[in-house]
Amino acid sequence: MNISGIHHAAIIASDYPRSRRFYTEVLGLEIVAEVYRAQRDSYKLDLRLPDGAQIELFSFPSPPPRVSRPEACGxxxxxxxxxxxxxxxxxxxxxxxxxxxxxxxxxxxxxxxxxxxxxxxxxxxxxx
The missing domain is CATH 3.10.180.10 (2,3-Dihydroxybiphenyl 1,2-Dioxygenase, domain 1)
Structure with a gap:
């Protein structure tokens, strides 16, 4: 195996428009693609960092909250x-x-x- 870097990290948002604004307007990440997946009632927003790595920002109906911050396993x-x-x-x-x-x-x-x-x-x- 020859890993060359991190391609992306995936984040699930509880309020998609609010998180979309945060990652694009506050952090200034570039939008690569945005799709609405009707079968999942979910958005997927691909964001690019200046070094080429990406963040996938997802929305899902009623996602469970994060277990604890930051010492939960994961x-x-x-x-x-x-x-x-x-x-x-x-x-x-x-x-x-x-x-x-x-x-x-x-x-x-x-x-x-x-x-x-x-x-x-x-x-x-x-x-x-």
Missing amino acids: LRHLAFSVPDLEAAVQSLRHHGIEPEPVRVDEYTGKKFTFFADPDDLPLELYEA
Whole structure:
């Protein structure tokens, strides 16, 4: 096996229009494709990050809530790399999102912070 990277991460939203706005307008991700799947009463929105990786944003009728944040078994959080953490934090604040205090990774010396999407999914910004 020769894995070359992460292709996509999939996220299920409880309020599709709200999450669509968050990921496109607040985080600025590019829309690749959007389809409505009538047989599932579900939207699927493909979003591209600048490095080519993607996020698939889904809607489903009445999805169950996340078990706990962030220590439930499974995906812990999704981290985005940013060139300037302070600028990214200011952008979040401009949109009314208050991230956690900035911390420094004790092993790499890099700055990072956490914030949440509209469904309280933990997201991280990591200064690259």
